[in-house]
Amino acid sequence: MGRRFQGIEGAHSADIGATRDTGFMNENSTLRFNTRGDTAKGSSDTALRIDQMQCLNLRGRNVTCMQCADTCSAKALKLTVDEVSLDAGRCTACGACLPVCPSGAMWLTGFVPQQFLETVAGAAEIHIYCSQSDDPDSDIIVPCLQVLDTRLLAAAAADGAETVVLHGTDQCSSCDRGDARAVFEQIHANLKRWFTDVPVHLIQENRAQIGKGERSGEDQIQLGRRNFLRFAGAKVAHGASKWLVDAAPEQDEATSQRFIFPSDGSSSRPSAYQELLAERAESLPWRDHQLPWRSLVFSDACNACLTCAQRCPTGALVPKETKSTISILFRLRQCTDCGLCGHLCPESAISCASVASSEELRAPAHRVMHRSLRQCAGCARSFVPGPDSGELCTTCQNELDVANDWKTMLIDSS
Incomplete structure (x- = not known):
């Protein structure tokens, strides 16, 4: 008996943070993540939710990322520096935009990556069906x-x-x-690129053959000797397991993730896909320098404006200020290599x-920029002194220079 769970889509709301899903165990006991998302078709609403201010283009005031729009087969997304425009009539709620968004600005009301992992945890073999599947004996159903x-x-x-068996790809x-x-x-x-030994094997299963008896040779799964033994053992474990889970209400992804608030008042949130992998990274056989994280290096050219940290969507960069110092902390595990900081600098x-090994992900946030502050003798505000700075901040020094230039002109003219 597989793990079964039925999700019920909650009422939609224009308020992004207000949507919430509930769930219960039904007689079919199928784990569904918001079934088929029919609300997206021919209606004014859709299961897709967007946190506008997480978008890189809005945070950077420049269109530097088009990944969600390029991925959307329905052409339902348009991006500008002012908004992420969603055509709900076109959107099919497939969720293809979720994993490609480097800032985690999008989610589906019925699919939470963390809940997905909690559901399949401990299973050697996982069967995943798309929501268009008509098979009544499905194990796990995702929107797409x-x-x-x-x-x-x-x-x-x-x-x-x-082993992960994917059902329905023949209908793609x-x-x-x-x-x-x-x-x-x-x-x-x-x-293959990330790992020395591929930790999970994907099999694309012909949905039309599910429960139809023995398949023909061209439809049968092709496995080498080693993978065949692994797959066979997983089948035995899968058939013998009894999966029963409590029906806890599902929580909208936007409200289940923790927010970070930099000093300028803007919010940031870790990318769910990146964070979940970071939590488990040390148990995987990574190749050196092939991890999907990038470390950031700040040169001495940094002027300590803090723009990069204040606009970072995932909280990988965090600004810190005291009365005497200013700095930027970097959390490697939360960086998705979105490139926004580089565009803004x-x-x-x-x-x-590149990151050499997963051990680097354990390191706490560390300083990538640190400057001592000096109090301006003119306006009494703190400023970052340059190599040629005196006791005045740049503004006060410029005003003093202009005043001196005027004095010189008046003296020369007299």
């Missing part, structure tokens, strides 16, 4: 297989998954939610470096 990415499946592997070419097969090609490539003082 495109909500999965390498980080989420690698995190599942860290929790014990050895004609699905109005887009074709998920290219996603899995990328996941396969990433797994007026001095081009920020560069990236």
Whole structure:
């Protein structure tokens, strides 16, 4: 008996933080993450939710990222420096935009990556169906297989998954939610590039053959000897397990994640996909310098304006100020390599470096920039002194220079 759970979509609200889902155990006991998302079609509402101020383009006041719009097969998203515009009539609530957004600005009201991992934890073999599947005996149903990415499946592997069987990919070419097969090609490539030994094996199952008896040779899963033994053992464990879970109310992803508030009052939030993998990274067999994180290096050209830290969407960069110092802290595990800090830096003082091993993710936040402050003798405000600075801040020094220039002109004219 598989793990079964039925999710019920909560009432939608224009207030992003107000949407909430509930759930209960039903007689079919199928784990569904908001079933088919029918609210997205031909209506004024959709299961997709967007936190506008998490978008890189709004935070940076420049269109530097188009990943969600480029991924959207329905062409339902338009991006400007003022808003993320969603055409709810076009949106199919497939969720393909969720994993590609580097700032975690989007979520579906019925799919929370953390809940997904909690559900499949400990299972050696996981069967995942897309929401368009008509199979009544499905184990886990997601809105679309495109909500999965390498980080989420690698995190599942860290929790014990050895084989992930994906059902419904044979219907991708004609699905109005887009074709998920290219996603899995990328996941396969990433797994080989990131790890010395691929921790989880993906199998694309023909949905039409589920429960239909023995399949023909061209439809059968092709496995080598080693993977066949792993898969067979997982099948036995899967059939023998009894999965029963309490029906706890589902929580909207926006309200389940912790927020960080920098000193300028703007909010930031870790990317769910990145954070979940970071929590499990040390149990995975990474190749050196192939981890999906990048360390940031600040050069001496940094003018300590703090713009990068104040605008960082995930909280990887955090500004800190005291009466006598100013600094920026860097949390490696929360960095998604979005590149916003580099685009914003007026001095081009920020560069990236590869991460050698997962042990670096354990390190606490560390300072990447630190400057001593000096109190201006003119206005009494604190400022970051340069190598040629005196007792005045830049503003007061400029005013003094202008005043001296006027005096010189008046003396010369007399």
